[in-house]
Amino acid sequence: MGPATVSGGQLRLNNPDFSPSSFVGGWLSLPASILPSSGSVTIEQWFTFTGSGFYTEAWAFSDRDGGANPPGATSGQYLMHTISNPQGGPVPEAGGSSVAQSLAGYGDGAETRAYSTTLGLGFDGGGYLDDGQTYFSAVVIDGDAGTLSYYVYRVSDSLGGLQSTIPAIPLSSYSFTEAFIGRSPFDGDNWTSGFVDEFRIFNEARTPEQIFADFQAGPDTIIPEPGTLSLLGLAGVGLLSRRRS
Secondary structure (H helix, E strand, O other), rough: OOOOEEOOEEEEEEOOOOOOOOOOOOOOOEOOHOOOOOOOEOOOOOOOEOOOOOOOOEEEEOOOOOOOOOOOOOOOOOOEEOOOOOOOOOOOOOOOOEEEEEEOOOEEEOEEEEEEEOOOOOOOOOOOEEEEEEEEEEEEEEEOEEEEEEEEEEEOOOOOEEEEEOOOOHHHHHHEEEEEOOOOOOOOOOOOEEEEEEEEEEEOOHHHHHHHHHHHOOOOOHHHHOOOOOEEEEEEOOOOEEEEE
């Protein structure tokens, strides 16, 4: 969408640093039905983002309806990976990235976030994942355990791991209508700058061992597993395709 392009197997967002969403920026739009409507899910992404400003998103699912009903302070559903939210949350020394979830906007305690907790990750060690480094992130919603777990690894030195685990909103509670890679559902938030190597959705709760193995294998490499699972990947020629392993 917009000036975003796919070349060399990467989604390139082509957004000026710190440009607000009121300007025309680039992103990738997915069908909201790409996410399982119940049970468990694992969302993995390899990305390299640069100077995007506060409240920029690596990806976001929401009930925004073509911009007609964007999420607000007291309304709106969303599940999204924020790469640069201001510090000062539950983890004052870090907390510069997080995964947010809500069924009723960001006010009155309706929103909960799983924060980054690994010191030294991101810009100035504060957790902002728009510092030009390549990162691997994974978000696991375990439908049986009722938890959401957030993982981040830096590719250059493997710093990171499990950041935090919080109670999850069940997937069956959401009614998403839109899904984005590289932009926020909120019009006032900045566009995301940089590129994405790969984006995956598994219809299962991947274990910590599986997530680490995926990180080590890198993008474009699917580790065969017993049984079957559905996978949607942004890789190779940069197209979304369904694969089974």
